[in-house]
Amino acid sequence: MMTGALLFLVAVFLALGTWQVQRLSWKLDLIARVEARINAPAVPAPARSDWGTVTREKDEYRRVTTTGTFSHGKATLVQAVTEFGAGFWVLTPMRLEDGSTVLINRGFVPVDRRNAAERAEGETDGATTVTGLLRVTEPGGAFLRSNDPANDRWFSRDVAAISAAKGLHDVAPYFIDADAAPNPGGLPVGGLTVVRFRNSHLVYALTWFALAAMSMAGAYLVYRHRNKT
Secondary structure, eight states, rough: OHHHHHHHHHHHHHHHHHHHHHHHHHHHHHHHHHHHHHOOOOEEOOOGGGGGGHHHHTTTEEEEEEEEHHHHGGGGEEEEEEEEEEEEEEEEEEEETSEEEEEEEEEEEEEGGOOOGGGGGGGSSEEEEEEEEEEEEEOOOTTTOBBBGGGTTTTOHHHHHHHTTOOOSSSEEEEEEEOOOOOOOGGGGGOOOOOOOOHHHHHHHHHHHHHHHHHHHHHHHHHHHHHHH
């Protein structure tokens, strides 16, 4: 009975270890693909006709460019913590030539510069070209903190919710993190996107395989002890 249970655990642990090896291969491939996107030349951001094909797996962190006019009066501040400390992302609608809108994360502002009047120099007028990284919407909020549209409190860049709260229409299902090209007056500060993927699959795989080996050793010892008695 004990030997059978231990052999069953061996099979389970081997299966889990093999699964983690497969996950490791997938994660390394994902990291390689994202790094290639980040370092590739910028391409036009997906147009309205292509919005339905945009996916996280295929498009996130793709380097893109777009041109339009900012609607600074409908900007949204989303809480953020960066290398500069606590503050906000400035998410501003950009009206494109075809009448559609894309949200641009223009960058970071500290808490004491959250009011637009404190950084009016950075609110440029007229046609503006933005280059940055395509990001997929972040619905709901952040860990343990839900977005509160009614009170204009935002913890994640939820494109649909922000668009509804600001009365925006025909909005792209993604947003763009602007690159580090300086804004007049120095704010907002762009180019702060953190691209980091947790990759502990090798550790997990080794743990499961070690448990499989221990279970196998235990099964052998139980079998040997029974044969002696």
